[in-house]
Amino acid sequence: MNISLTFHAHQPNRLIPYDFFKIGEHAFYEDDELNGRMLSEVAERCYLPANRLMKQLIELSDGKFKFALAISGVILEQAKYHRPDLITSFQELAETGCVEFLAMPYYASLASLYSTGEFAEQVEEHMDLIEELFGQRPTVLWNTGMLYSNAIAAQAYDMGFEGIMADGSSRMMKNLHPNELQCAPLIAKTKTIVRNRHLSNDLANRRVDPSWSEYPLSPYTYADWLGQQQGQVVNISMDYETLGERQPDTTGVFEFWRSMIMATLFAGNNFMTPTECVRSFDSTGTLDVPSPVSCSTFGTTTHWNGNVMQQEALKKIYDLENSVKDSEDRDMIHVWRKLQSADHFHYMEKSNGFTPYPSPFDAYIYYMNALADLQVRVKREAEIIHNAHKVTLA
């Protein structure tokens, strides 16, 4: 059986408690100290040991083990400032030639839903960074939270991608087989790689759930399941943080993965990267997804834009697009883009337990105050440009 494995790595930029009195002060919005500390902790528990394990597996298998990484620009930027060793560690993986880096919106944003132009620019920015750091230019797109629709697939085609990843919820897949490549309606050249939701979630969630009928899962059992799959290629993907962060070392997660990968290889299965998949197989069906889906629990986007606070925040940040870009101030554009990260809106979800803020209401208030500050900054810069223009004319 062919197996394609993809990990996604990202860390949020948490904001400081940006109160009303800071509006107009143009302070740094992010809690740099906290973000640096969190990155460092996750690097120690997850990214560094996971990278070491992956590199070992590649070496042990003589390059037969391959996988793909979708790393956000946000985390790479954090790593540049706080943990340069983390970038080195990813570069060592890249040098094995067995790791494919996927394209993402640099800021892990929802731009694909709110501004197609902005989406394209963020993906370009991300590809430039990947090329600069890892010496390869991505050919397959992984959108934030695996956001996918007919329109997004069409845009991926316009941007020249050979493939795009999507999460295979049964609602979306209907009677299509999850282990086959698909295409969006009227799009032939950009293939849609569908994540095998069930097998992926076995590892991402259920492996550590004592109420699961298969608990405790043996790595050999799982390797058997992979080998028994039908179709072109089985796509397993999940957050890289599964290894060591969501599932701590004490759950035996690293040992599980080592044994599972080795057993899968030993049974004669074949690992492929996403680009190898789209180049090896034709699409077998047409996947019709008129409204956006994601890899969230319900496959929808409501955890980002389901309540009025989220909707208001999203509307107001994208309302700023033209005036921010007109400024041609690179730093300000960067600040505006960082405020687009999907995490900010997810923190405003009422049932979200993973949040650095006391409540979703606080998340909204701090965000809107920071946004108001950015509005003021945009206004001030526009006035300066306007006045300078008047002087020139005179």
Next chain:
Amino acid sequence: MRRIKVLKLGWEFPPLINGGLGVACMGISRALAQKVDLSVIVPKAKPGATYEGFGLIGINNLEHREMETLEEGYTYESFSVVGKAPVNLDPYACEEGTPGNIVFTREGKLLFSKVHKADLDLFTSKEDLYAGDLARKVIEFSKICAVMARSYDFDLVHAHDWMTYLAGVEVKKATGKPLVVHLHASQFDRAGADARGWIYDIEKYGMEQADAVIPVSKYTGTVAAGHYGIDPAKIFPVHNGADPVHVFHTKKKFPEKLVLFLGRLTAQKGPEFFLQIAAKVLEQTDNVRFVMAGTGEKLRQLIETGAFHGVGDKFHFTGFLNKQKVNELLSMTDVYCMPSVSEPFGLSALEAAQFNIPAVISKQSGVAEVMKGALKADFWDVNMMAKHIVDLITDEELYKQVAEQSAQDIKNSNWETAADKMLRVYHHVLGW
């Protein structure tokens, strides 16, 4: 003519409790002490705190034995009237809770047990005065005051707000001295026109038993007469004063005008109307930001309503602010807005005026009677409120006029004037 001796019953008192009622009681006491002999009894006073011209007795500082000797042979009379006392009372909640009632028999005279140490402990604990079993605190306060009053020499008793009305009535019955009740805020203001229940009953009973009622405004006087059926002939409105504050100005960090709402986020203060007003103003100009300072049961709902109205980037919430932060906010505010649904007085508008801030206030407020310069509208008339705000932030001439008139208005609003009026009420009641 000798000076009148006044026994004052209060609930909050600075520096221990700094609510609006406490601040007002302190202002009144200071000014009155110049004109009468004054003693003040409150549930909690800071041990060792002294005040110029009057004595403050906190029940929390009394000794158990002291109380036992005072209590000998006294029967309580007034409690039979107030029927049921709910155990959990929140004067600011819309509906009174019903769990567990203390039931009093209605047979007239009730002999209460001697004041227990536990009863005194009610007032020595760290618990907030309004928290826990508020009804029991009110009743214990009444019992203790009635007993204490018998050892005092005074001409009349002056009780402030419903928490002390029972005590006032009880003192009147125990000593035969006339009772003046002060109405700072009523259950009508807090919970709306349909408010009924234990607190309402006590307010009505207290005002009926009183020889004079002093509401903090004519507006509140009409509430006492119209809503509680109190004889207008014994209602004597006296406006609150405002203590001078240290005024300073801060430059805003943003270019837009700033419109401020300050207060508890409860229905009474009309925060929803402020949101609607903001949305209306923003339709006409985007050169303005709104800030809602304070906290309360409606905060979260208001945050969502603001988002729903699409004003989230121009309408800001601060949550609770301490006095220093409030003053910082006032020092940069351009327009003060008080759209209260029912505001007995509204001291904050006067405080804003001290910072030279023009105000747009609801007609359903006491302070509207003293702030001649302020722009006014009915609380529900969000269009008119919005128009006033737009006028103020776009018309500099009008802005100056309103600010200047407000400065005049404040000069006449002081506790000295208020104390003189109260003195006249005392004379009227005593027939001197």
